[in-house]
Amino acid sequence: MRIKLSASSLLLLAIATTSLAAAPPGPERIEKIASERCESCHGQGGQGNNAMFPKLSGQNANYLVQQMFNFKSRARRSPVMEPQLADLSGDDIVQLARYFSTRPLKPTPVTDEQLGALGRALYMQGNPASGVAACYVCHGPTARGGQMLPRLAGQHADYLELQLRRFIERSRTTDQTLMHSVASKMTDQEIRAVSHFLSGLD
Numbered sequence: 632m633r634i635k636l637s638a639s640s641l642l643l644l645a646i647a648t649t650s651l652a653a654a655p656p657g658p659e660r661i662e663k664i665a666s667e668r669c670e671s672c673h674g675q676g677g678q679g680n681n682a683m684f685p686k687l688s689g690q691n692a693n694y695l696v697q698q699m700f701n702f703k704s705r706a707r708r709s710p711v712m713e714p715q716l717a718d719l720s721g722d723d724i725v726q727l728a729r730y731f732s733t734r735p736l737k738p739t740p741v742t743d744e745q746l747g748a749l750g751r752a753l754y755m756q757g758n759p760a761s762g763v764a765a766c767y768v769c770h771g772p773t774a775r776g777g778q779m780l781p782r783l784a785g786q787h788a789d790y791l792e793l794q795l796r797r798f799i800e801r802s803r804t805t806d807q808t809l810m811h812s813v814a815s816k817m818t819d820q821e822i823r824a825v826s827h828f829l830s831g832l833d
C-alpha cells in the first residue's frame with residue numbers, strides 16, 4: 632500500500648510538471664508539428680514547393696539538427712526560423728530532422744545545359760585561376776554531403792544562390808571561414824551556374 636501511494640503521488644507530480652513539449656515525441660506528434668508548422672513554407676515532407684524556402688527532404692539528419700540548434704541559439708540568425716523552434720525540445724528537433732531527412736527529394740531538371748555544364752566543371756574542379764576550391768572535396772562527388780556537411784544535390788537553385796551570397800557578405804552568421812573563403816572568390820556567373828547544376832542533381 633505504501634508503495635502504491637508513493638507511486639501514485641509520483642504520477643501526480645509527473646502530470647503536474649510535464650508539459651506537452653516534454654512528452655516523448657511520438658511519430659504522430661512529429662508529423663503534426665511538421666504539417667502544422669513547417670510544411671506551409673518547406674512544402675509537404677519538406678520537398679519544397681516554394682523556391683524561397685530550402686528543401687529539407689533528403690537532407691542529412693545531423694546537419695538539420697545542427698542548423699535547428701544554430702537558429703534556436705541565434706548562432707545562425709533568422710528572424711523567420713527562430714520563432715518556429717522556440718518552444719520545441721531537443722528531442723523534437725532530433726525527430727523532426729529524422730522525419731525530413733527520410734522523405735524523398737525531388738530534383739528540378741536542368742533547363743540550361745550550357746550553364747549546367749559550367750556549374751559541373753566548377754563543382755568538380757573549382758577555378759584554379761581565381762582560387763575557388765572544388766566543391767566536391769567537402770560536399771562529396773555526388774553532392775550529398777556528409778554528417779555535418781549539407782547535401783546540395785536537388786536543392787532549389789535560388790536558395791543555394793542566396794546562401795552563397797550570404798557567405799560572401801558574412802550575413803550567414805555560422806561557418807564564416809570555410810564557405811566565406813570559397814564563395815568570395817566566385818563570380819556572379821559561377822554562383823548561378825553551380826546553383827543551377829546542383830538543383831538538377833539527384
Ligand code: HEC
Pocket residue numbers: 664665668669670671672673683684685687690695698699708709711712715716727781
Ligand atoms: C514562415 C516560413 C517558415 C516556416 C513555417 C518554417 N521555416 Fe524553416 N526556414 C525558413 C527560411 C526562410 C529558411 C532559410 C533561413 C535563412 O537562411 O535565412 C529556413 C531554413 C530552415 C532550415 C535550414 C536548412 C538548410 O539547408 O540550411 C531548417 C533545418 C529548417 N528551416 C527547419 C524547419 C522546421 C523543422 C520547421 C517547423 C518546425 C520550419 N523550418 C518552419 C522558413 C520557414
Ligand code: HEC
Pocket residue numbers: 685753754763764765766767768769770779780781782783791792794795805806809810813825
Ligand atoms: C572546405 C570545405 C568546403 C568546400 C570546399 C565547399 N564547402 Fe560549401 N559548405 C561547407 C560547410 C562546412 C558548410 C556548412 C556551413 C554551416 O554549417 O553553416 C557548407 C555549406 C554550403 C552551403 C549552404 C547549404 C545549405 O543547405 O544551407 C552551400 C550552398 C554551399 N556550401 C555551396 C558550396 C559550393 C557551391 C562550393 C564550391 C564552389 C562549396 N560549397 C565548397 C564546406 C565546404
